[in-house]
Amino acid sequence: MAHQLQTQPRLSLLTLTIAVWLCAIILGLGACGSGLQSQVALRSIADQAKKDCLAQGRQCADMVKGTDKSCVTASTTCTAALECVQAISTAENRIQTLQETRATGGDTMTKTIEAKGSEASARAICKSVGGWNGNLP
Amino acid sequence: MEIFLNVLRALWATIRASSASKAASELPQGVAQVKAVDADLAEITGELARTELTPVPVTPPPPPPTPPLK
Numbered sequence: 697m698a699h700q701l702q703t704q705p706r707l708s709l710l711t712l713t714i715a716v717w718l719c720a721i722i723l724g725l726g727a728c729g730s731g732l733q734s735q736v737a738l739r740s741i742a743d744q745a746k747k748d749c750l751a752q753g754r755q756c757a758d759m760v761k762g763t764d765k766s767c768v769t770a771s772t773t774c775t776a777a778l779e780c781v782q783a784i785s786t787a788e789n790r791i792q793t794l795q796e797t798r799a800t801g802g803d804t805m806t807k808t809i810e811a812k813g814s815e816a817s818a819r820a821i822c823k824s825v826g827g828w829n830g831n832l833p
Numbered sequence: 834m835e836i837f838l839n840v841l842r843a844l845w846a847t848i849r850a851s852s853a854s855k856a857a858s859e860l861p862q863g864v865a866q867v868k869a870v871d872a873d874l875a876e877i878t879g880e881l882a883r884t885e886l887t888p889v890p891v892t893p894p895p896p897p898p899t900p901p902l903k
Contacts, residue, residue, distance in 0.1 A: 732859040735866040739873075746873040749880055758885035774881045781874045788867045795863050798856035801849065 731795045734815055735788055741822050741830035742784045745777035748826065776825040783818035790814045 753759060753774060756767035794811040797804050822828040 730859070731856065732862055732866070735863050739866045739869050742870045742873045746877055749877050753880045753883065759881055759883045761884065771881070774877055777877050778874070778881065781870060781877055785867075785870050785874055788863075788870050792860075792863045792867055795856045795860055798852055799860060801853045 731791045731798070731811070734811075735791050737830050738784045738787055738791075738815065738818060741819070741828050742781045744828045744830060745780045745822060745826055748828070749774040749777040773826065777828075779825050780818070780822035780828055783814070783821045787811070787814040787818040 749770075752766075752770035756762045756764075756770040759767065759771060759774070762768075762771075790807070790811045791814075794804060794807040797807050819829075822830075
């Protein structure tokens with residue numbers, strides 16, 4: 697009985713250690729999703745935003761001084777596209793920094809959070825300001 | 834149990850190594866994506882700043898040189 701009481705905490709500690717390792721591996725696998733895939737998806741959104749801006753811009757002769765409806769629409773679309781692509785540019789750079797850190801085997805915890813956060817932010821901005829989702833996941 | 838932990842450590846090390854190798858191989862393509870997005874940004878900025886081209890004033894042709902008086 698006494699022996700059982702002594703071994704019980706030891707087993708629990710080992711079980712806990714194994715559980716922590718398993719969690720680390722599972723989280724590691726989850727966080728190691730391809731950064732390039734995210735970069736390509738974000739670029740697709742940026743291309744979509746630029747395309748819409750240029751298409752609207754063709755309807756307006758002067759984007760700076762034009763005050764007619766087509767110019768206002770074009771200016772609004774391009775301003776939204778600018779917001780979207782600026783956010784995407786930030787996300788792309790953060791993902792690239794994360795990839796560089798991964799490649800050198802450095803600590804990726806903070807950079808993963810930054811990259812994932814900025815990617816989510818960019819996607820949300822693009823969707824809300826212009827409905828740009830991109831064609832890739 | 835120690836063996837099991839060693840297996841987990843080895844598995845973790847393998848995952849890290851594989852991730853590092855994959856990230857290293859993707860770096861150049863990532864740079865291309867960053868550049869493409871920067872180009873998009875420049876194009877949109879340019880579009881927003883685009884003004885109507887002011888027509889180039891037509892200058893009258895210079896008068897023919899007057900022949901020297903004899």
